[in-house]
Amino acid sequence: MSLSLLESAETRLIFYNxxxxxxxxxxxxDVMDLLLPIVSDTSLTMELSAMAALSxxxxxxxxxxxxxxxxxxxxxxxxxxxxxxxxxxxxxxRFLALGLALxxxxxxxxxxxxxxxxxxxxxxxAKHTSVLVDACxxxxxxxxxxxxxxxxxxxxxxxxxxxxEGADLYQxxxxxxxxxxxxxxxxxxxxxxxxxxxxxxxxxPVIRKTVPLAMGLLSASNPQMKVxxxxxxxxxxxxxxxxxxxxxxxxxxxxxxxxxxxxxxLRQLASYYHRDMNSVFMVRIAQVPLPLxxxxxxxxxxxxxxxxxxxxxxxxxxxxRSASTFKGCCCRPSHCPNIFYRCEVMYVTTTAAYARxxxxxxxxxxxxxxxxxxxxxxxxxxxxxxxx
Numbered sequence: 524m525s526l527s528l529l530e531s532a533e534t535r536l537i538f539y540n541x542x543x544x545x546x547x548x549x550x551x552x553d554v555m556d557l558l559l560p561i562v563s564d565t566s567l568t569m570e571l572s573a574m575a576a577l578s579x580x581x582x583x584x585x586x587x588x589x590x591x592x593x594x595x596x597x598x599x600x601x602x603x604x605x606x607x608x609x610x611x612x613x614x615x616x617r618f619l620a621l622g623l624a625l626x627x628x629x630x631x632x633x634x635x636x637x638x639x640x641x642x643x644x645x646x647x648x649a650k651h652t653s654v655l656v657d658a659c660x661x662x663x664x665x666x667x668x669x670x671x672x673x674x675x676x677x678x679x680x681x682x683x684x685x686x687x688e689g690a691d692l693y694q695x696x697x698x699x700x701x702x703x704x705x706x707x708x709x710x711x712x713x714x715x716x717x718x719x720x721x722x723x724x725x726x727x728p729v730i731r732k733t734v735p736l737a738m739g740l741l742s743a744s745n746p747q748m749k750v751x752x753x754x755x756x757x758x759x760x761x762x763x764x765x766x767x768x769x770x771x772x773x774x775x776x777x778x779x780x781x782x783x784x785x786x787x788x789l790r791q792l793a794s795y796y797h798r799d800m801n802s803v804f805m806v807r808i809a810q811v812p813l814p815l816x817x818x819x820x821x822x823x824x825x826x827x828x829x830x831x832x833x834x835x836x837x838x839x840x841x842x843x844r845s846a847s848t849f850k851g852c853c854c855r856p857s858h859c860p861n862i863f864y865r866c867e868v869m870y871v872t873t874t875a876a877y878a879r880x881x882x883x884x885x886x887x888x889x890x891x892x893x894x895x896x897x898x899x900x901x902x903x904x905x906x907x908x909x910x911x
Contacts, residue, residue: 543578739772774809
């Protein structure tokens, strides 16, 4: 499709997002040729450039592609030099940063060059992006030093001055970074949940509203009673941002499990918040993945924490970035006619859905081995009968 045919900014935004969904993890060069000029064009709005960058991040996740990372860094530098403060403070600029971070998922030291380049950019967005890139680079590794560095950032007490709103955004990424680094390892996940409890009690407001999202990311499709009971308590918090993020996290925790207790809690929340349309909308979103089909689940590591692939990780973390500014990114103005345009970021979660079970039919059972099935099946397959 020619981009010249897409006259409406709304249509172009949906088109870019659809490309990312359709070719997630494919690394196709023709997608890069189509979207890279959009990212590099600073005459476009931040919304369009950021969504194109996010789609490229999805397509080339974990590839550390030099052309794309250089283009995104160049956009940051040019917009800072041109003093485009409004564009850099736009809520969609975080998706430009996320597109860059997705390129380095699991690459660890390979992200060091990008981190050093970001230090040369004299703008708060450089620090936010650095934290995000660092967290994604060590996602699922359980690296203790990186976990401690993220926790140290959460202990900063900032007084946000007038006109400098958003300077504490890096703390949002730090909390999510704790979950990203600890996921995939049972002991690390348990320790992270304990830290989230401390952060919820003593953290700044920006940290408190992110803790439920991190808990949902850490326990996706794993409805432990202690987790969803804690989230249920947070869903009645006095801070409406904390409450709505807890509701979204409850949906992520129960995705594909059809958990009866979670379904009941969400129905009760729909009645409790019946006068707040934004909260009701969030409850409806949380209810969608719960009955995802009994054979599907949501996971960052579909083949298990040991044999996980980089292309299959972190996709459901994208809606969590948008949820930190839910009213701006997930709830569009009521006059917007297209419901897809109102919550297009949430659709990225579908790329993290995988089958629990695998049925193999073959005429040559002797050539079939469990090791060859592991990358295809979500978890190690359970045999109900002998092959053949």
